[in-house]
Structures are given as structure tokens and as C-alpha cells.
Amino acid sequence: MGSLKTRLYVYCLGEDDPRKCTALKLNRFGLAKKLKRRFEIPRKAVLLNPFAEKVLTSADREAVARYGVVAVDCSWKKVEKTFSRRFKAVNRRLPLLVPANPINFGHPGMLSSLEALAATLYITGFKGEAKKLLSLYKWGETFLNLNKNLLEEYSKTRSEEDVLRVEENYF
Template sequence: MKLYIYHFHQDDPKKCTAIKLYKFKLVKLIANLKFIPKLAIVLNPYANKILIPADKGLIEVNGLIAIDCSWNKIHETFKKNFKGINKRLPLLLAANPINYGKLSKLSSAEALAAALYITNYKEEAEKILSLFKWGETFLTLNKNPLKDYSKAKSEEEILRLEKEYFEVPALNNG
């Protein structure tokens, strides 16, 4: 399984979770959009499709990509068309110190770990989170949603679970 990050260099490198994952050789950085594998799953908060456990096979074969950018520039960043199969994560709470407790304002490390956990790569998710002081907190904050999302059979089930766990904002779901 290959983990990638397309890095926009918009954040403080000392606080950037993507850089830390790269330094520990857990991800490959992609420097140019044309190098995004066309069948890889791209984590995109504006995608119409939702990541589900059945996406594990696609991740196994084609990889998983997080787009690392500043939350202050998220709208302009995601106006671009990213190659690959764009999917959003189900709703989760951030544990990183910058966006602690905010709904879906995850760091790149949290996003990759969440995607891996949901697709039942739990050990790999825990390995990523172990690099950060707040990593265990992410799993604790999201324990029940992550467990239930990882058992979901469909996007409809994920949507139901989101409503069950969170006050669901208006989402762009097609």
C-alpha cells in the first residue's frame, strides 16, 4: 500500500504533519499534480463520494493521497481538479493543537490515519498517529464513530452515522 501527500507548502514546516510523515518515510511526497496515480483515492473534503471500508481494495492497489494545504486556503486549493478517485472522509473531530475539537478540520496525518482506520488498516493508522503527542487523543475523541464507520457497508450508512454522532452541517453531497 502506498501513501502519498501532494504538498502545497502553505503552512509552517515545523508544524506540518505531512513533512513529519515524510521524514519518517511513511509517505511519499508528490511534487506535481501529473504524478497523482489516476486510480488512487484522493482525500478531498469537497468530494461528492464518501470513503467507505469497501475502498480498501482501491487503496491496496492504487494508493491513498492526502492534499496538504492551509485550511485558510482550502477553497482555492480544492477548486483545482485532482486526478484520482476523489472521496471525502466521514465527519470526525480534529485532535491536532491548531484545530482541536473542530469538526473535520483534520491535519494531513489525521486524514490519512482516519482513512486507513475506516478501511481497516488500523495498525497503519496507529503507526501514523504514534508520531504525534495528540495522536492517541484523535483515536479517543473519535473512538465510536471510527469503529462504526469501519463497519459501514455503504455511503448511506455513513451518512446515517454522521447524523447520529454529529450535528451535520450542510454538506456538498451531490
Template sequence: MRIYILPLFRDDPRKSTGLRLIRRGIAEKGAPRGCVVLNPFSRTVISADDVQLAEKKGILAVDTSWRAIEEVRWPRGFWRRLPLLVAANPINYGVPYKLSTLEAISAALFILGYEEKAISVLREVKWGMEFYHLNKERLEAYKLKSREEVEEAERLMIDELSR
């Protein structure tokens, strides 16, 4: 499965997990049309329903600072958001939904059934496996499930957290 990163250079390039994936040859720089675009503002959650599209066209993450996320002009494609996951990156550790680019790509791969590739992406940073351990139960609940099943699992987890 092809992975694309659209870097917007709004944060420190030395700390950018998206640029790291490009430098390591794991992801390509660019934003081809028709791919699955990870967009936190999308109403549609990523799910097994997106596997064929992602295999054919790839997945794309926009690499930018969360402080600048409102200003992003999102590329064309099939916008998908990630369900509830907790960040393990040093900037937003423990914050729901505020994932790094690397965490987002890994989560999407895991949900789409590419567990080995997802783990190899996480191993690119020291704290990567912490993301997996924090979210293992959630990732398993979302993995290769239909859109409705992912939304229901997310709803149950949010209800559980709010108790």
C-alpha cells in the first residue's frame, strides 16, 4: 500500500514524523488525487470499507502542526477521520485524537488490516510502540471492521471514558 505525506512545513522539520517517513523511504511526498486522505474534520471514519480504495490509490496524511490545522486546504480525495485513539508522541502524550503524522499513518494501516506495516512504521521513533500499547484494545476493536462497526466501537469507548 502506498503512503503519501503532504508536508506543509509548519513545525520543526527535525521533529516532523511525516518528513522522517519520507526520508526513510516509507512514504512518498505528494498528494495524488483519489487516495484516502486522513482528515480529522471528516465525518466519515476510516474502516475496512476503504481497503480496496487504499490498496489501489494509497493513503495520504497532511503533515502540519496542530496549531495550524484550521488553515489547511485539504487535498482532493476520499476524506476519512480516525476513530478515538490516544497520542503517545512527546508533544500530545495522552491526548485523544491529537496524533502525530506517523501515529495517524500507522493507525490507518492497522485499521485497514496492515498490522505488520503499521508496527514497522511505529518502530521509526523511540516512542512508537508506546502508541501501540496505549491503543492496542482500540486498534483491535477497529481492525477490518465496517464503518458502522467502527463507529459503534468508538461510541462505546467514548461512553466508557465519560463515566
């Protein structure tokens, strides 16, 4: 499948079924680099953290382009414990989106690692790369269809206030 222009990293904690793990599939297809230790996370990369104070906006495009994006692949059941320790990177929370993956379908915010990385790419203006990631799964197109308007709105925002306003209007 080949690589992308944007550097993607997955910090895998091995808490989920490896056969259903979207992060491992990204790694197998050469689309993301698997990180095995916390200290391997690039400090200037955008790290997707559901508890981060700052929300991802299109203004994060330069950081994504230069340093990449990190998804922490862990179980949603253990997410609070995982993120209770600080990650040394540019922590960002994704704005609310609706997952299409079969595990958490329809539960706002509970995205798979692949959906989270694709959403980040889409919001920061790398729409072609986002679609390439989502093409790995049958439900990838469903994710785009469910969130098309939201992703477009989020990708037009330049400030956190704008993102929060869009979130409020939809949710």
C-alpha cells in the first residue's frame, strides 16, 4: 500500500485483540511506525490524547506536517489509567466524531486508532491521506459519510473556540 507524506506513529500497549487492532494493521501496511516504548514518542509530534486541554484545529497542520501524529493504541476500558501519566509531546484532543468501527459504532468520541489518525489528517488538511487510511477497512467509507459535515466544519476552524462552537452545534 505504501507510505504517506505525513509521519504517523502508533504507540501500542497490546491491550486489545491483535486481529482487530487498527494500529497494527496500519503498521503492517507501512502506513504507521509502531512504537514500543514511551520514550520513543517524538516530543514535537501531535499526540492524540482524549483528556488533553487543547483541541486539535487546522492550525496544527504545520506540527503534523513537520513532526507527525501519534495515536496511543490502548483499550477504551483502560484509557483513564493510560493517560493519567503525562505524555511528553504536543497533546491534542480530537473534536467529537462518531465512530464507524464495529466495536464502538455510534458512541461519540470512542474512535479506533485508525479513525483518530484519519480524522487528524482530514482536519489538518491532508484529506487524501485520511481517505487512504480509511480505505483499509470496509467501514472506512461509513466513517467518512457519518462525519463528512463535521470533518469539513472542523477543517475550516482556526481556533479552539471555533471547534468548540461546531461541537456544540452538532452534539
